[in-house]
Amino acid sequence: MKKALLLVVVLVVNMAPGFAVADDKKIIAINTGNTSLVLMANNQGKVFHKYFGASLDKPEEILNCLPYDPRRYETFEACSTFGNENKHEVALKVRHADGNMTTDLRYQSHRQTRIDGNVTETRILLKDDHYPFLVTLIYRAHRDEDIITSRISIENKEDGTIVLEKFASADLVLSSGEYWLSHFYGSWSGEMQMEEERIGKGIRIIDSKKGIRTTQSENSAFLLSMDQPSREEQGEVIGGALAWSGNYQLCFEIDSRNTLHLTAGMNPFGSDYHVDPGETFDTPPFIFSYSDRGKGQISRNFHRWARKYSLRDGDKPRPVVLNSWEGAYFTFDEDTITKMITDAASMGVEMFVLDDGWFANKYPRNNDKAGLGDWQVNKKKLPHGIDYLIDHAEKEGIKFGIWVEPEMVNPKSELAENHPEWIVQSAHRKPILMRNQLLLDLSNPAVCEFVFEVVDDLLTKHPRIAYIKWDANRHVQNFGSTYLPADRQSHLWIDYTRGLYSVYERLMDRHPDVIFQVCSSGGGRVDFGSLAYHHEFWASDNTDAFTRIFMQWNTTHIYPPMAMGAHVSASPNHQTGNSSPLKTRFDVAMSGRLGVELQPSHMTDEELDFAKKAIAEYKRIRDVVQLGDLYRLISPYKENRAALMYVTEKKDRAVVFAYTTQYHIRQDYPTVKLRGLSPEKTYLVEEINTRSTSKVFNGSGKTFSGNYLMNHGMQLKIRKSNETACLELTEKR
Ligand code: GLA
Numbered sequence: 008m009k010k011a012l013l014l015v016v017v018l019v020v021n022m023a024p025g026f027a028v029a030d031d032k033k034i035i036a037i038n039t040g041n042t043s044l045v046l047m048a049n050n051q052g053k054v055f056h057k058y059f060g061a062s063l064d065k066p067e068e069i070l071n072c073l074p075y076d077p078r079r080y081e082t083f084e085a086c087s088t089f090g091n092e093n094k095h096e097v098a099l100k101v102r103h104a105d106g107n108m109t110t111d112l113r114y115q116s117h118r119q120t121r122i123d124g125n126v127t128e129t130r131i132l133l134k135d136d137h138y139p140f141l142v143t144l145i146y147r148a149h150r151d152e153d154i155i156t157s158r159i160s161i162e163n164k165e166d167g168t169i170v171l172e173k174f175a176s177a178d179l180v181l182s183s184g185e186y187w188l189s190h191f192y193g194s195w196s197g198e199m200q201m202e203e204e205r206i207g208k209g210i211r212i213i214d215s216k217k218g219i220r221t222t223q224s225e226n227s228a229f230l231l232s233m234d235q236p237s238r239e240e241q242g243e244v245i246g247g248a249l250a251w252s253g254n255y256q257l258c259f260e261i262d263s264r265n266t267l268h269l270t271a272g273m274n275p276f277g278s279d280y281h282v283d284p285g286e287t288f289d290t291p292p293f294i295f296s297y298s299d300r301g302k303g304q305i306s307r308n309f310h311r312w313a314r315k316y317s318l319r320d321g322d323k324p325r326p327v328v329l330n331s332w333e334g335a336y337f338t339f340d341e342d343t344i345t346k347m348i349t350d351a352a353s354m355g356v357e358m359f360v361l362d363d364g365w366f367a368n369k370y371p372r373n374n375d376k377a378g379l380g381d382w383q384v385n386k387k388k389l390p391h392g393i394d395y396l397i398d399h400a401e402k403e404g405i406k407f408g409i410w411v412e413p414e415m416v417n418p419k420s421e422l423a424e425n426h427p428e429w430i431v432q433s434a435h436r437k438p439i440l441m442r443n444q445l446l447l448d449l450s451n452p453a454v455c456e457f458v459f460e461v462v463d464d465l466l467t468k469h470p471r472i473a474y475i476k477w478d479a480n481r482h483v484q485n486f487g488s489t490y491l492p493a494d495r496q497s498h499l500w501i502d503y504t505r506g507l508y509s510v511y512e513r514l515m516d517r518h519p520d521v522i523f524q525v526c527s528s529g530g531g532r533v534d535f536g537s538l539a540y541h542h543e544f545w546a547s548d549n550t551d552a553f554t555r556i557f558m559q560w561n562t563t564h565i566y567p568p569m570a571m572g573a574h575v576s577a578s579p580n581h582q583t584g585n586s587s588p589l590k591t592r593f594d595v596a597m598s599g600r601l602g603v604e605l606q607p608s609h610m611t612d613e614e615l616d617f618a619k620k621a622i623a624e625y626k627r628i629r630d631v632v633q634l635g636d637l638y639r640l641i642s643p644y645k646e647n648r649a650a651l652m653y654v655t656e657k658k659d660r661a662v663v664f665a666y667t668t669q670y671h672i673r674q675d676y677p678t679v680k681l682r683g684l685s686p687e688k689t690y691l692v693e694e695i696n697t698r699s700t701s702k703v704f705n706g707s708g709k710t711f712s713g714n715y716l717m718n719h720g721m722q723l724k725i726r727k728s729n730e731t732a733c734l735e736l737t738e739k740r
Contacts, residue, residue, distance in 0.1 A: 032073075035117055036066040037129050037146045039153045042297045044146065045069060046085045046131070052113035054085040054131060054144075056180040060243070061299050083180040083268060086133065086144055086159060088112055089173070096210060096258050098175035098270045099159075103138050104167030104284075111136040125150050139164035147292075152312040153304075156250075156292040163282045171280040175256075175272030176249065177293035183233035183243070186267050188259060189302075191226035191561055196549040196582050198223060198530035201561040201644075203236055206259055206267075214256040216276050218483025218500055219414070219446070219507075220531035227255045227534050228565040230302050231267075239303040239639055240682070246298075246305035247271060248565050250317070250535035251291040253504035254278065277486075279497045291536055302564065303682075307636050310567040314634065317535050318570055319515070319523065319542045324633045325569060325600045326406065326522070327355065327622055330476070332362035333550065333576050334606035337373050339364065340388050345399045350607030352403035354615065355622035358474050358522075359400050360408035365389060370419045375480075376443045379415050380422030382461045397471045408474025408522070413461040414507070415444045415480060429454045431499070433487040441481035442528075449506035450499050451490035459510045466518045473520075476545070479527040504536070511540035524572060533566060543570040543600055550576035550604055551583040552595040553729070556649050556666050559599055560639065568653075569633035573599030575618070577609065587729045589614050590698055591666075593621040594731035597696070598632065598651060598664045601625045617698060624695045628662045628735055631655055635662075638682040643668050646677075648725070654683040658713075659738040661690070664731070665703075671726045680720035684713035690736040692721070703732045710739050 031050035034057075036043055045058040045066045057069050087093045089100040090109020101110050112133040119129045131144040141162040148155050157177040163169045189203040190213050213229065215221035228248035230237055237244050247269070249255045254274035261267050271293045282288050294312070298304035314321030329351035335343055348359045364385075367378030371385050378385075384392050393409070400407040416423050416430060418440070423430065431446040432438060438445060447454050466472055488499045514523075525537045526545035533544045546562055549555070555573065562571055573596040579586045596602070601622070607615065625632075635653035640663075643649035647669035654661040665679055684690065694707040703724045711721075716736075723732050 032070055033114070034067045034069060035129065035131065036063070037127075037148050037155060038062060038150075039148045039155060040150045041153050042155070044148075044155055048114040054112070054114050054133065056083045056085050056178065059179060059181065059245075060297055083266070084112070084178070085131070086112060086142055086178055087270075095260050095262060095268050096270055097173060098178040098272070099142065099161075100171070100173035100275070101140065102170040102172060103140065104165040104169055107138075110140065112142055122147070140169065149312055149316065152296075152315070153298070153308045154294060154296045154312040156294050158290045158292045160290075161282065161288040163284055163286055163288075166284060168281050168283050171282060171288060173275040174280070174288065174290055175270040176290040177247075177269070177271045177295065179269045179295070181231070181233070181245065181267040181269065182265075183267070184265070185234050186259070186261065187232040187236045189230040189232070189237055189564070191228065191564075192224060193226075193530070194224055195528050196547060197554070197558075198547045199226060199533070199558050199561045201564070203232075206261060208261045208263070208265075211259045212256060214274050214276070215254050216274060218254060218503060219252065219479055220482040220527040221252060221254060222533045223482075223528060223531035226565075227251065227257065229257060230305060230564060231259075232302070237302045239642070240301040242301050243297070243299050244302045244305050245295060246302070246309060246565060247293060247295040248309070248535055249291060249293050250539065251504065252507070252532055252534055252536040254500050273501060276500075277497055278500045280501060281495055281498070294535060303637075303639055306564050306639070309565050310563075310637060313535070313538065313567040314569065317539050318567060319540065321567070321569070322634070324629050325543060326357035327625065328358045328360055328408070328474070328572070328574075328602035329354070329356040329607075330360040330362055330574060330602060330604050332410075333574075333581055333604040334609075335362075335364075337364035341391060341395070344389070344396055346608060347606065348396070348400050348405065349403055350615075351603070352400075352405045354603065354607060354618050355626070356405060356603060358406045358408055360410065360474055360476055361396065362410040362476065363412070363478075365393075365409070367420065369421050370417070375417075377417050377419040379412060379417040379444050380420040382411070382413070382465070393469050393472070397469060401471065406473040407471065408476065409465065409472055410476040410478060411462060411465070412478040412480060413458045414447050414449060416447055417444050428489045429457070431483060431485055431488065433485050436485065439484045441484070444481055445485065446481060446483060448488050448490055448499075448503070449510070450488050450502035452506070454490075455506045455510050458507075459513050462510075462514055463517060466514075466521060474522040474524065476524045476526055477541075479532065482531075508536070508540070511537075515540060530562075533562070538566075538570065541570075543572050545572045546599070549582045550574050551580035551585045552587045552592045553585050553668065554583060555595050556643055556668060559595070560643060560649060560651070563637055563639070563651075568599050568637060571599035572602055573597075574602040574604035576604040577606070589617050590621075590696055591729045591731045593618070593625075593696055594664060594733045595666065597621070597625050597628075597733060600633065601629070621696050624733075624735075628660075628695070631660050631662045635660075636683055640679055640682065647671070650679045652681060652683065658683070658685040658688060661736040663734040663736070665723050665725060665734075666731045667725050667728055670728045678720035678722050680718065681713075681716040684717055684736070686712065686714035686717060688713045689739045690716065691739045692716075693735050693737075694732060695735050696733045703730070704734060707734070
């Protein structure tokens with residue numbers, strides 16, 4: 008019986024598409040619409056990475072010219088391990104049950120399965136040459152989006168516990184003359200700054216050791232341009248991003264032959280992980296894409312993929328939000344909030360979000376020094392409770408959302424008094440506070456249960472809450488868990504994130520219609536790990552339009568604009584002190600998921616009127632911005648202006664945004680050539696968000712062919728700092 012079963016499996020394997028055998032060597036091709044990742048198993052069962060790039064029609068041709076000296080060149084395994092020929096940073100390092108630190112993986116079988124018309128999964132089973140230690144390489148190829156995801160699953164069938172010391176999700180090899188890395192660094196209020204550098208020989212590591220809020224300083228996504236600095240629409244570029252919200256490590260190693268070896272995965276830093284017999288360990292997906300048409304195509308690939316396969320409800324346009332934070336901070340009462348709701352509704356806002364400061368009684372949350380952890384409505388500020396506010400919002404015709412930070416605790420709180428053991432803490436050390444708060448230990452299931460209940464109770468008791476802003480305002484320090492045993496303290500990093508994901512999952516199941524925003528002091532959790540459980544992210548606490556031109560420009564390189572919370576706030580800006588006209592602030596915020604973050608009662612009637620019109624215009628164009636394809640036209644890093652546009656899939660509608668970052672007094676504002684339109688189609692071009700009848704484009708209200716707009720382009724009369732334009736294009740039949 009067993010034999011028959013085995014035969015069937017082998018047949019399936021041999022019939023699999025993208026599979027060829029010659030001289031006992033097997034080629035395994037993982038194809039998307041325009042790209043191929045090719046692996047080869049040699050006659051000793053070693054599986055090597057052979058190629059990643061534009062589609063190979065006949066990947067088996069690789070077998071016709073194998074390296075002269077395989078021992079010298081065949082060192083790039085599809086999952087490189089410590090302890091054999093590998094001379095570089097490896098993907099997998101394991102201490103086996105008997106203490107042996109080496110691993111030697113051999114091909115067992117592989118299977119390619121069509122998940123649906125667009126996605127094919129390839130699973131390659133490897134086994135250690137000696138130990139009952141199994142590794143499955145799992146790739147998913149998304150045909151239309153040209154995206155591949157890679158992860159591994161490790162199974163311990165040994166008779167004792169093994170310890171994982173490195174466990175990357177992906178192991179890729181690239182070959183080029185030069186490698187130009189664009190990465191995204193930053194800090195609070197300055198997340199996602201983009202820097203491009205040529206990487207030299209040796210190792211360049213991008214990582215986080217912060218445990219949570221891991222993308223505040225370095226994002227876990229990157230672009231790698233081959234041979235030259237990246238360009239928007241030309242050249243070979245690879246984009247990559249790890250879907251993990253804990254510590255991560257991206258390791259780029261260029262060897263003496265100028266081959267680049269990339270491992271990407273959870274950071275092994277202080278994270279030795281024990282896997283008991285019979286247990287498996289799964290790594291998070293690494294998402295990557297190749298384009299020979301520049302980084303613009305990489306971004307479009309990521310956005311399309313994210314809308315379809317990552318982001319929650321990625322096909323549904325997001326509501327316009329007014330968030331109370333910058334308009335009220337901690338200082339509000341019921342009247343402040345109900346008035347804000349009324350004003351928000353009259354502006355056309357669709358969702359009011361009550362930010363920090365609404366909870367705790369024994370230690371009221373009137374500033375960031377107390378109350379965190381005590382999730383009961385503050386009776387003094389809001390004597391009639393949350394439902395009263397929801398009733399008011401609904402009466403005004405808008406929805407209601409609320410801020411939570413359930414993973415955290417102020418020492419001055421009832422929670423800290425009742426459950427000191429739930430706090431992440433180092434034995435014998437003084438706790439280090441950050442924003443006066445400490446972190447709860449989500450490696451502990453009891454704490455996960457508490458965090459789940461905080462949010463579940465809120466949503467169950469107030470089922471009309473339509474939106475949750477989930478914040479996390481510190482990272483891991485005070486490393487240590489009172490829950491984990493002494494020999495498994497190093498599990499804290501990984502188990503924390505797994506615990507958090509399990510909470511998210513349960514909440515998603517119980518409250519599928521609630522919109523979730525991920526925030527971590529701004530953009531501290533912008534990664535595809537958390538985005539899988541959220542609808543959007545708060546890009547930064549920095550809401551200054553000038554800074555946002557750059558920050559949003561950078562963010563869109565990987566992350567979908569529909570998820571990028573972009574709010575119009577007061578001028579001068581609270582973070583930077585910069586002043587900018589309301590139109591500028593709207594034109595910048597409208598290129599993402601538009602929201603408002605100010606006190607409407609501080610606005611003049613003229614401003615309120617402008618805001619009302621701008622919000623109405625945004626609602627008309629939002630499906631183009633949120634669901635369309637992005638084309639970045641003029642980089643603010645190359646000129647003192649910027650332009651970008653969105654085009655629908657049908658190419659029947661488009662929206663163009665143009666900004667200045669400095670004055671151009673005596674110069675004409677140079678031409679903006681559009682992209683992504685259909686050359687044959689005719690478009691009506693209309694400038695929107697205008698304060699008066701004066702137009703920056705004297706062709707506004709007229710029709711133009713796509714051919715004209717893309718080749719000749721449009722001249723926009725924008726000369727002074729802070730001047731901006733927003734134009735809507737509609738196909739005229
Ligand atoms: C963080 C967030 C802000 C706001 C405050 C509230 O800083 O990024 O948007 O919610 O917390 O304390």
